[in-house]
Amino acid sequence: MHFTGSIAKEDLIYQLMIRQPKFVTNSLFENVLVATKEKKPSPLLDLIRLESMADEKCIQMLHIGPFEDEQETFEIMDAFANQNGLVRVSKVHREIYLSDVRKVAPEKLKTVLRFKVE
Numbered sequence: 001m002h003f004t005g006s007i008a009k010e011d012l013i014y015q016l017m018i019r020q021p022k023f024v025t026n027s028l029f030e031n032v033l034v035a036t037k038e039k040k041p042s043p044l045l046d047l048i049r050l051e052s053m054a055d056e057k058c059i060q061m062l063h064i065g066p067f068e069d070e071q072e073t074f075e076i077m078d079a080f081a082n083q084n085g086l087v088r089v090s091k092v093h094r095e096i097y098l099s100d101v102r103k104v105a106p107e108k109l110k111t112v113l114r115f116k117v118e
Helices: 026-039 043-047 067-083
Strands: 058-064 094-097 110-116
Touching: 026 043, 058 067, 067 110
Parallel strands: none
Antiparallel strands: 058 110, 094 110
């Protein structure tokens, strides 16, 4: 399957996540959130939450280049899944950004792409 269309980014549904060190407990998170709301109020702060994520069986690959070219990497990952008898669970995936888009040229951006398989 080759992607030939375009993606309307305003139609995407996503969550922004930042990995936290192990010392960040629910209590610490709540205290920092309260202090932040007092210092810099914003209605968006009400949407922030601390979650744990379980490990899952997945395929992941390093994508190097602009975000618009990620489909090519997903096609390689899908082919790998098919060759190894794995089935992609859904179109839901994770993107782990290793580069700062403010400092790195688009062709050098590094993103880990990951999706769940069975």
